[in-house]
Amino acid sequence: MLDPGGTFACVPPPLEVTWTYGPSEVLDKLADMNRTIILLAGLLAAVPVLFYLLARSESARDHTPSGLGTGNSPITIYCAASNQAVMEAIVADYRRQRGGNVFVNYGPSQGLLSQIEVSRTGDLFLPADDSYLHMAQRRGLISEMFPIGTMRAVVIVQRGNPKAIHSFDDLLRDDVRWVQANPEAAAIGRITELTWQRLGLSKAAEAATAAYRGNVTEAAADVVIGSADAAIVYDCMEHNYPGLDIVELPELKTAVSQFGVGLLSTSRHPAAAKQFVDYVTSPEHGLVRYREYGFHELPNDRPLTNP
Template sequence: MNRTVLLMIGSLILLAVTFAALIGGGGSGRNPAEFSSSGGASLNRQPLMVYCAASNRAVMEAIREQYEREYETPIEIQYGPSQTLISSIEVTGVGDLFLPADDSFLAIGREKSLIAETVPISLMQAVVAIRKGNPKSIESFDDLLRDDVRLVLANPETAAVGKVVRQVLDAEDRWSPLEQAAIAYRATVTEVASDLAVGAADAGIVYDAVLHTYPDLNYIELPELLAASSRVAIGVIASTKQPTAALHFARYVSSPDRGLKQYEKHGFRTSGGDAWSDRPELSIFAGSMLRPAIDETITEFEQREGVIVNRVYNGCGILVAQMKAGQHPDAYFACDNEFMNQVHDLFPHPIPVSQNELVILVPKGNPKNIASLKDLAREGLRVGIGHEKQCAMGWITQNTFREGGVQTEIMPNVTVQTPTGDMLVNQLQTGSLDAAVAYLSNAAGASEFLDAVQIRGIECSVATQPWAVSKDSRYPNLAGRLFERIRSMPSQEAFAAEGFRWQVDQAE
């Protein structure tokens, strides 16, 4: 029986063991009711089931102990090769979180609709593990190919490090000679390290962080492996019955105040992460016209994440003035690029999300027969527009008037300038105005009372709405997940229903 068949049989056996463990009560073998910081009952807190790559076992055990002590919530962890674990998730549909050794497995999970949210954690680098003192004098890639060096590798079909190393070396035509030089393949990276620790091998390719628990082993970094690194992230399983609890634990694991401290102690390369809070409060500034398109999505996000999102809706000119005066939200959703550019120092990486068209709003049936901007200059007409300095709508309106060559003629008829389009809609409905220049989205909720007249031939009458996260946000990952929710298909449908055109997928 050849090695490939043996590996396949081994993987199937491990999958069967995993399934049996889940059916029998999870990977920890402990009664959830026994967990609490005081040694008593866990106050009816439900256990969380985590699938975790073997490479993260030591650090996850430390985090598990810390989290259970702090929150009296039992964490049950099933360890194994990343590929086998994702197969278990697909077959059983059981579990709350998945932490593979490389986030490519989370991407696979998302493609199969197995994973919902993902939260970044750290980096691991592929290195050559050797015994202390380097008795075989291994210093280069070619040394791994020597006949007197017993080389052990992680199986690329099951272990993340094997998969990543094969991808990198294949590109340089170096995988084939390395594969031929190996005396054995192991299902997990920790098994490779264990072979070296007991003297069954002279060298093996592992993640640097794995060697934290092997005091008799050292490692060397090779130029050929510098591109072979893995981003570690944790994903919420889409079928979880307790997403809020799962996200709470994911935030805990990825916070520099909590879980990342353990990751650093265990040799992982960490950076960034959200500040820890049991219930974080995220602050969002957004143009008033965006409220109908995003408010319900934000509320749903709050409920799922178990967080608070404080939002401030107003004219973008007013919001920019508040930010320049020192109020710095975690994220800003502007009505137009111009009002994002004015605070570029706070939000350096904006992403265009949608577009909104400037139109002429008139009472139903268009009793004044207004067909173009020029008609707004007719004597005696009462016209409302946005305030140029208080909102993007007003700024774009003035640009549109100028480009259309009608600014001087229309402005004498302007009887009101407001910071939001909603105010103009209200005045149209009460009969205080004959026409208003506002966004198409402003008419979406009043279509039975108002008609919209398109402004033709003027490019600047279209506004682009960008989103950005503050460079100083304490919760950049949380804000990023909110943006993912805003980009979701249900959210896109909400934008379309409010008169917006979607743009973000074309921009990236």
């Protein structure tokens, strides 16, 4: 080709571009590259944070007792209904004095054991009789047990004992309506049933019982509202119901529950749980409350009984 000056000019042929990817594929590749860059930048930014968290973890491990959790970790205790009033007082003391956070689930002993077995959660188990602790231990749910005290089975009646109930035979009278806790759910019901069996009174007791309640507090509530004349309860319940009277039946003389608290093997905060156990079983703290609420102390160094 001639340029305006009459000389030939060399013009390169048109450049042919061959696309390996289509336009949409190119955009996808660029987006992938952008995501990769962003991810790398995020990882680089996270490195200092990871080192900081690792350093904190090592520091916490150096100052934490053996086991998981610390003394300030929140814990959950499964507690028998018979111990509700005293446990509420102890937990309030503990929170005020130690700052610990304790959540309590109240109920009948067998019901609580079933909850623990199914959920595998929580930290402590305090049933109304140590036989439930041994059941839990045999099932691999308890790692340690700590004794607390004893309770006796008695009859609770209206103030002044208007039905003149003094023996088992009085419970069999037609003019007496009495209730007891379900032996399939509550420790007091189980202890009472075993006592009736030893004395050969099971059939008579079953026939005369007006109703079975879910736990000991429900049985006592029937007397409070007047739907029953008497109920089989633990003697410590007298503290909870000052308007009622306690009658000790000769037939229930041996119906005694020894109880304690067990550390659950599934506890996520065993250090905090053990700290609370130490408080509950301390003669200067928890045991003071137990005496105040009508429970009986164990002889010194007496272990929990075997089933």
